[in-house]
Amino acid sequence: MNKKIIFPLFALLLILLNGCADIDPMFKTKSDKNSMTSLYVTFANGTGGFTATTGEPYDSKLTVEIPWYYPEGSKIETKLDSLFVTATLPNNAIMTPSFGLVNLTSPKTFQLKAQNGDVKEYTITAVRKRSSSKEIKSFKLNESGISGIVVNNTVVIPYTSEDISKQTATVELSYYAKISPDPATVHDYTNPVQYTVTADDGTSTVYTVKMGTPVKVDQGFYSAKKLWFKSAGDMGFDSYAQISIAVSGNYIVLPSSNEWVGGSSAKYYDRKTGNYAGDLNVSGVNGLYAVANDSKGHIVGINNLYAGENVCLFRWDNATSAPKLLARSTDWSCVNSSFYGRKLSVYGDLDGDAVIMSTTDGSGGGAGGANRILKWVVKGGNIVSPDPEVLVYSKAWGWVAKAVPTGTTATSNYFICSNLPIFMDYLNGSTNTLVSSFSANYLPAKRDATPALTYFEFNNAKYAAVVDASSYSSAMNIFNITDPSKIGTSSSSGAYSTFRVFSGDNDYILTSADPNWNITGEIAVGPVSADGFTMTVYFLATNGGVAAYELSCIDPTKI
Numbered sequence: 001m002n003k004k005i006i007f008p009l010f011a012l013l014l015i016l017l018n019g020c021a022d023i024d025p026m027f028k029t030k031s032d033k034n035s036m037t038s039l040y041v042t043f044a045n046g047t048g049g050f051t052a053t054t055g056e057p058y059d060s061k062l063t064v065e066i067p068w069y070y071p072e073g074s075k076i077e078t079k080l081d082s083l084f085v086t087a088t089l090p091n092n093a094i095m096t097p098s099f100g101l102v103n104l105t106s107p108k109t110f111q112l113k114a115q116n117g118d119v120k121e122y123t124i125t126a127v128r129k130r131s132s133s134k135e136i137k138s139f140k141l142n143e144s145g146i147s148g149i150v151v152n153n154t155v156v157i158p159y160t161s162e163d164i165s166k167q168t169a170t171v172e173l174s175y176y177a178k179i180s181p182d183p184a185t186v187h188d189y190t191n192p193v194q195y196t197v198t199a200d201d202g203t204s205t206v207y208t209v210k211m212g213t214p215v216k217v218d219q220g221f222y223s224a225k226k227l228w229f230k231s232a233g234d235m236g237f238d239s240y241a242q243i244s245i246a247v248s249g250n251y252i253v254l255p256s257s258n259e260w261v262g263g264s265s266a267k268y269y270d271r272k273t274g275n276y277a278g279d280l281n282v283s284g285v286n287g288l289y290a291v292a293n294d295s296k297g298h299i300v301g302i303n304n305l306y307a308g309e310n311v312c313l314f315r316w317d318n319a320t321s322a323p324k325l326l327a328r329s330t331d332w333s334c335v336n337s338s339f340y341g342r343k344l345s346v347y348g349d350l351d352g353d354a355v356i357m358s359t360t361d362g363s364g365g366g367a368g369g370a371n372r373i374l375k376w377v378v379k380g381g382n383i384v385s386p387d388p389e390v391l392v393y394s395k396a397w398g399w400v401a402k403a404v405p406t407g408t409t410a411t412s413n414y415f416i417c418s419n420l421p422i423f424m425d426y427l428n429g430s431t432n433t434l435v436s437s438f439s440a441n442y443l444p445a446k447r448d449a450t451p452a453l454t455y456f457e458f459n460n461a462k463y464a465a466v467v468d469a470s471s472y473s474s475a476m477n478i479f480n481i482t483d484p485s486k487i488g489t490s491s492s493s494g495a496y497s498t499f500r501v502f503s504g505d506n507d508y509i510l511t512s513a514d515p516n517w518n519i520t521g522e523i524a525v526g527p528v529s530a531d532g533f534t535m536t537v538y539f540l541a542t543n544g545g546v547a548a549y550e551l552s553c554i555d556p557t558k559i
Contacts, residue, residue, distance in 0.1 A: 030116035033090035038472045038512035039064070041126070042233055044082040044101060047071070049231030049545060051510060060121055064104075065129040068200065071234065072131075073175045073273075080105045080126045086513045088472050090114065133174035134199035136207050141167040141189065148209060149533065151556050155209040157189055164189040169209075176200035214533060215558040220461030220480060221551035224502050227536070230274035231545040232514065236267070240518050244290035244344065245540045247271060247526040248297040251319040252538055252546070253280055255288050255301070259339060262307045264288035268319040271526065271536070274546060281322050285314050289341040290358070293524060298350045300326065302341040302358055311335060311388070313376065315350060326350075327376060327386040334390050335360045336370035342520075343402035347412070347455070354378040355405035355412060358388075365398030365420055373403045377410045384410075391432055395423060400520065404455050405429075406462075415464065417453035419519060422446070424453055424466065426487055436487040443468060443477065444491040444505075454523040458535050459553040465537060467521040468504060472512045474521045474541035475504025502549075509541035516543040 035057060041050045041064050048070055052062045070078050085099045092115040102108060104126035112120050139148035139155045144162045148155040157164065169183035178198050187193050192210040232242075241256040248268075255266035266280035266288060282288055287307025292300050299316040301323070303309060311334060313326040340360040348354030356376040361369025374388035389410070397418035404415040411430040418424070424438040447470035454465045462482045468475045480501050481487050489499040521544075526536040533554050539547045 030114075031090065031092055032114045032116045032118050034093055034112045034114035034118050034120040036087040036089050036095070036112055036122065038086075038088040038510050039124075040086050040510045040512045041066075042084045042231065042513060043070070043078075044084055046084070046233030046513075047231065048233065049229075049510070049513075055506070058122065061123045061125070063125045063127055065127050068128050068130045069176070072228075078128060080128065083126060084513070085124070088512050130199075130201040131174065131176045132199045132201045132203055134177050134197040134203060134205045135174045136171055136179075136195070136197060137174065138172040139183075139209065140170045142170055143167050149214050149531070149554070151214065151552075151554050151559055153205060153207050154556075154559050155207055156212040156214050156559060157209065159211055159213060164211075171195075173197060174199065212559055214531075214554045216459060216533070216553045217555045218460075219482070220459055220463075220501065221535075221553050222555055223552050224478075225550045225552070226507070227272070227548040227550050228274050229509070229545060229547040230269075232511075232543050235269065235274065235545060236276065237543065237545070239514055239543060240516070240520070241542075242540060243342065243518075243520040243522065243542055244292065245522050245524045245538055245546070246291040246293040246299045247524045247536075247538060248293055248299050248316070248319045251277055252524065253291055253293075253299055253319055254540070254546075255280070255291055257289050257304075259289065259304045259342075260306055262287040262304075266291070269546075271538070271548065274548065278320070280316070280319060283322060284325075285323050286312075288314070290344040292344040292346045292356075294346045294348060294350045294354055295527065296349050296351065297527065300344060300346050300350070300356060302344050304341050305335075305337075305339050311340060311374070313356065313383075327383050327388075329387050334374060334388050335372065338369040340369075340372075340374065342400050343452070343522075345402060345404045345454075347405040348378065348408035350378055351381045352378075353380070353408040355408055355410070355414075357403035357405050357414065359397075359401045359403050359416075361399055362397030362401055362418070364396030367397075367399045369399075371396055373416065375403070375405075375410070378408075393427075393432075395425070397421070397423075399518075400451055402452055404453055406455050415453055415455060417450055417466070419449045419451045422450050424450060424464075426481075426484060436484055438466075438479075439488050439490040441490045441492060442466075442479075443500075447473065447475070449519040451519055451521045452523055454525060456525040456535075456537075458528060458551060459532070463501075465502075465523045465525075465539075467523060467539070467541075469516065469519050469521050469541070471515040471517050471519060473508050473510050474516070474539075474544060475508035476502070476523060476537075476539040476547075477504050478502035478537075507547075509539070509544040509547060511541055511544040514543040516541065518542065 107125040109123045165188045198204040246253045251268040264282040287304040289304040301314040303312040311329040315326040360372045361367045363371040373391040377384045398420045400419035452467040520542040
């Protein structure tokens with residue numbers, strides 16, 4: 001053997017070994033994280049969506065309540081032997097046995113082992129629970145045709161000159177609830193009448209029906225009530241596809257969006273229950289991407305780049321009507337041939353005056369888009385130009401941003417809401433310069449992104465409803481922006497409680513079963529009720545579902 005060759009090789013090996021750097025100390029220490037978050041349980045077919053009865057951080061013993069019947073309103077009894085369990089686990093932690101399809105007819109214990117070997121046990125108990133809902137949802141005197149107004153546990157019959165001393169009533173109750181005495185029998189409503197509403201679990205509430213005059217608070221809404229929630233599985237969502245929502249008449253509309261194809265599909269649902277009602281007519285609409293609604297419930301839709309037909313806007317008079325082409329740009333110059341239409345907003349009435357806004361992808365965050373705002377103006381029911389006015393904002397957003405008009409003229413102020421990086425700016429519509437911005441601390445604790453801001457007005461107040469989202473959960477918060485100078489209010493301010501008037505801190509939608517990696521979502525608002533007392537807000541979490549909330553401006557202290 002040639003020793004002259006061996007020695008240089010050996011010397012080189014020593015040099016290489018001595019030259020190796022020490023392992024970074026942060027990688028020498030194994031993680032001790034063994035706490036799970038976002039526990040979520042569905043039925044095996046993906047319907048339902050149930051969480052632990054206690055919040056995070058979780059104790060070692062957790063209970064998940066499963067409704068006695070499902071879907072809600074049916075008489076189909078649930079079973080606990082085939083439930084799908086998911087949660088968010090720390091990196092490199094292992095759950096034994098693994099989550100997935102689990103038999104929870106009896107409590108089941110799981111062990112979550114951290115990277116360093118530390119183990120934390122979780123015992124999950126599923127309990128079937130009968131409904132505790134016992135609401136009077138609507139009340140109407142049959143002979144006089146007078147509808148009562150439900151305020152907490154009181155039904156107010158507006159003062160009338162009609163004789164209501166001998167009236168039967170039609171009452172809508174919570175599912176499975178019963179009422180006594182029978183409202184179908186004759187009662188004298190010139191004097192207060194009491195009804196007992198009993199839930200399926202046996203608990204009860206007494207309602208008093210009496211004559212009176214509801215009084216509004218001076219400004220804005222007094223209370224917010226959750227009407228219903230439907231999970232992504234309940235509504236038949238496709239992964240990542242439900243990114244926009246519109247309200248039209250008795251329905252909400254959700255397209256199944258895909259920026260990479262030219263096809264179109266959308267469903268509409270009963271907005272009072274969330275139940276599927278039909279498929280939107282999309283004849284002649286290629287590549288429907290996002291939808292929005294005007295103040296009268298007309299629907300506007302925008303196509304995507306892969307539709308290959310320039311930038312198109314479509315209009316539906318209602319959820320059951322055929323679409324009409326509203327505008328088609330003359331070429332691609334308005335979007336600089338980049339992706340567009342992930343977000344769409346309308347303010348006003350398409351049969352009168354309105355402003356429609358959308359955006360292209362941004363130039364930040366690797367999106368490589370044109371960072372443009374697109375604005376169309378409608379005057380007297382006619383679109384002024386099929387080509388949008390193009391605005392280039394000085395701040396760069398990433399893949400998703402939403403431009404939101406707050407008036408019906410070409411110079412009306414507007415918001416620009418960026419998903420990532422997070423910023424929400426209020427701009428002067430005449431000069432396109434900044435008026436004010438939401439504080440970086442607009443929430444006490446933020447998630448990862450702000451995929452949507454929706455502007456609306458109610459009872460002499462102006463609001464911005466904002467989606468606070470991560471891949472695993474999304475929440476809606478509502479801010480009173482009647483005074484634009486308050487838009488920058490920080491969560492540490494003493495005035496914060498009058499700025500954030502609806503909190504999603506403890507009422508959010510989980511998406512852990514099918515993580516919302518694109519971090520998208522949306523908010524739509526329905527019309528103000530004919531009596532001016534209520535309006536409904538619909539919160540969409542992509543891959544999570546839809547929640548409906550009723551805002552009321554009735555002052556219950558003056559009933």
